[in-house]
Amino acid sequence: MLKVLVASPVRQKPAVLKEFLWSLEQLETTGMDLAFVFVDDNDEESDLLRNFAAGRTNVRIFRGGTSEEYRCDENTHHWRDSLVWKVAAYKDRFIDMAKDEGFNFLFLVDSDLVLHPKTLIHLAGLGKDIVSEVFWTRWQPELPPLPQVWVAHDYRLYEAQRDEVLDNDEMVRRISAFLKMLQQPGTYKVGGLGACTLISRKAILMGVSFKEIYNLDLTGEDRHFCIRAAALGLELYADTYYPPYHIYRESELAGLEAYKNRHFSAAPQPASQEALQVKVQAAGRRAKRGSRITLAMLVRNEAGRYLERVLKHAARYVDSAVILDDASDDNTVEVCRTALGHILLTLVSNGEPSFSNEIVLRKQLWNLAVGTDPDWILVLDADEIFEDRAVQELRGLAANPGVEVYSFRLYDMWDEQRYREDAYWTAHRYHRPFMVRHVPGFNYEWQETPQHCGRFPRNITQLKGAASDLRVKHLGWMKPADRLAKYYRYKQLDPQGRYGIMEQYLSILDPKPNLVAWTED
Incomplete structure (x- = not known):
């Protein structure tokens, strides 16, 4: 705090x-x-x-x-x-x-x-x-x-x-x-x-x-x-x-x-803080202190896409959720409240969007999550979902007192049954952090770039880490319309490829990418 x-x-x-x-x-x-x-x-x-x-x-x-x-x-x-x-x-x-x-x-x-x-x-x-x-x-x-x-x-x-x-x-x-x-x-x-x-x-x-x-x-x-x-x-x-x-x-x-x-009047607000939407939906189940998992997520206009599916799945293994809504103008907020059901939810809606400056949103989300006094902070995007066995295994990982950062592999799904694998699509070969234990007193530092700044502070590499064989599906590439929208978004926000890889941006629209069948473990 x-x-x-x-x-x-x-x-x-x-x-x-x-x-x-x-x-x-x-x-x-x-x-x-x-x-x-x-x-x-x-x-x-x-x-x-x-x-x-x-x-x-x-x-x-x-x-x-x-x-x-x-x-x-x-x-x-x-x-x-x-x-x-x-x-x-x-x-x-x-x-x-x-x-x-x-x-x-x-x-x-x-x-x-x-x-x-x-x-x-x-x-x-x-x-x-x-x-x-x-x-x-x-x-x-x-x-x-x-x-x-x-x-x-x-x-x-x-x-x-x-x-x-x-x-x-x-x-x-x-x-x-x-x-x-x-x-x-x-x-x-x-x-x-x-x-x-x-x-x-x-x-x-x-x-x-x-x-x-x-x-x-x-x-x-x-x-x-x-x-x-x-x-x-x-x-x-x-x-x-x-x-x-x-x-x-x-x-x-x-x-x-x-x-x-x-x-101050962009949406219905609590009387005491008109720009803040905070909803505690229920007491929720409480895991043992030290192993509670708090889901943290950024959302903007995600209704009708994958958000409901992702949140309903996460509600099976997290204890609470912190969601930062970046001024959605659809019913994203209502989807969040409904999908999480009994989960303890803190939901904050920005009055104006900041999606062109990702670092601002990532740091805001992190501060909101830290403010709830979490044990673990699990950061997922609105189109990322663990494979099913995570429901049984994530809690066991959180109960390990010797680990402070867990890394997982992310698979870019091109349809429901296949993921992409070629020169610029190799994310699934590497482990990246998704779940970090909150360590009070640790001086967290961020990568200060407007795009591709990372979902966590950059110096969490100093904490005790472990790689898990659990896998995460990235659903956001599955629809052609989504791929086209992401292509134009990257071209608009990073036209020179300063924060990402220009060749990968250009490869998004490849009509014949190499696809590999997904099999459940």
Whole structure:
């Protein structure tokens, strides 16, 4: 379970603060243990903060220091130097709390943001030490919307070499390229960030701070924080998958309803977490502690294919299931609930798809599974199914205390009775990991590529492994229509063959592949 401290200095108009606090209540937190801390820097103690804390044991509120005028109007926010460093001191206090109390992450967030419900769980899954979710603001009414992240210096929005001299046209071109990049879903290295930032324990222990660097004349505590972090050897990242809504002016409250309709009302949701679908269907059978098997699976628009068959088979040997639905627009979710029957099920539906960036989904699924306190995590795709004897044998494998990773052979089925075997189709000759024991305290590391990143962290090879003779059927190639769809998907997502093998992509449509008869053991 990840411990996350959500922290914010608050000097805010009630109408704006109300929306900020509401969005905190909507955050998805599966696999996380959240605590909140606020510095109430309002002239009078905030009733909204007190109401947020009422009945919660994980909320702390501290009163701010000496009262100073801080003016926000329909033009801009008016900061004085003394205010900047007072806020910096508040943020350093939060850093000290996170350090002393053993939090895995500190999430520093401004109180004029309405957060997307997936913000925290997504940022924590990126594996970055310092990362901000990007939002866009008209810093002056006459300016176009601009991000709160930048490339270098005070707020430079373009790349340039140290001695490079640019004319105005080239400068505009590079600024446009940077802004266009940030408008695409992704995670990008930047030179400066702030306002909606997740900081890892590693960064905290290395000594990040908002304290003023005395010989640096840049304005704003975030700039001093970023420069100090870079000097410590830490990299800064901006993520653009789940932008928050920035209420920079009270007039911008008028646009909030549209944002909520897009991101909080995609499907029927529990009242407390509108973007999260978690369904516990029954207590389910419980195996002996230490040998429980948790199925973890990614799904997207799998109704009418192999999902029902796969889940009904898995329900015969697993104790629980964690399913991450990547914004399906068919009845995939209903198929999952029905097919698993009595199995204890945690099901989370993303509001927007991320299938073009597999690593994000794989890490999200892993974190969800780890959050259920599993013994074993068995990762199957929605078109993968064990041969029948696995129903009797998998539990015996899970009961072996001397093994932490089990590997199996995967057979690419070209129809119900035959699998493919030729130059680029040899997966069945090798064992690959499908079932991993969760080892608390182990520092899991991922292959950070958007496609073919692996279903498990890459360093599980350091754990004690064993190969099993149980076999897995890969059903996803059996229909010609499926093969054609996969061919075009790989060509679209990996056109240069950077993450896979181009020759294998091209061989998918081979009209006369070599097929071998499947026989049950």
